[in-house]
Amino acid sequence: MRIGVSIADFSGTSGPGLATDLAAVGRSLDDAGFDLIGVMDHFFQIAMIGPPEADMLEAYTALGFLAASTSRARLLTVVTGVAYRHPGVLAKTITTLDVLSGGRAMLGIGAAWYEQEARALGIPFPPLAERFERLEETLRICLQMWSGDETPFRGQHYQLDRPLNHPRAVSSPHPPIMIGGAGERKTLRLVARYAQACNLFFPGPELPRKLAVLRAHCEAEGRSYDEIEKSVLFHMDVGDSGERAAEMVDQLGKLAELGVGTAICNVAGIWGRKPIDIIGSEIIPAVAPL
Secondary structure (H helix, E strand, O other): OEEEEEEOOOOOOOOOHHHHHHHHHHHHHHHHOOOEEEEOOOOOOOOOOOOOOOOOOOHHHHHHHHHHHOOOOEEEEOOEEHHHOOHHHHHHHHHHHHHHOOOOEOEEEEOOOOHHHHHHHOOOOOOHHHHHHHHHHHHHHHHHHHHOOOOOEEOOOOEEOOOOOOOOOOOOOOOOEEEEOOOOOOHHHHHHHHOOEEEOOOOOOOHHHHHHHHHHHHHHHOOOHHHOEEEEEEEEOOOOOOOOHHHHHHHHHHHHHHOOOEEEEEEOOHHHOHHHHHHHHHHHHHHOOO
16 A cells, blocks of 8 residues: 655645745655655635635645655645646646656546635636536546647537647656546546546545446446556544554555555644654555555
């Protein structure tokens, strides 16, 4: 099992020190052996974490900064809302991150949900059915641009006259795609058709059924279920001195038994960096063989 992190809360630091602290956290995560570093693609903080006025960095600027502070961890959003960026610009953004990070970029993407945030900033936020249509077209456009195909794209929602993308991405055949969400009829079908990874959000009693539905979609698409990386969001709290590390390893082991290969963690106390060291020394080595 691989361990990643999603940095979702910037309230542990502030002001001019934020850049210094974020760079230090990124280096610590990289050195500790975290497989990926993610940030949320939100402009306001979400209600389950804090008030909308809490500090929130723009995702791709933050990832570019983290690319310069790290050397091995994969970099992605958890996950980009499809309504926030034109797909041609998004493909170029991911390509740029991939080139400047030496091939470590992933595209994390989903149908978007935070309507209040979009409306507040004047971002068009179409109904859910249309957002899924736009999500599939965005995936097709990204894959076309990453393949080097410059022929016009004519979709229902997007029309690109010349989807040019130079320089080419470093990742081969393209930056991996992770689709976030657990919708059984649309989201998991898109995973089976287009993605290299899925994020099923928080684990729960429905997880085995979600994985079974994904397997069925893979069979319908003629796709190998085993080649898709299965990830979940996971609350990682090792305790002040690592007293809960064994408990975390046990929980991760149960997820691995279900077929989850990556835990993207919200790490309690991450800005203090001591939990990062504990995870690197006691948890990552323990779960790596799972």
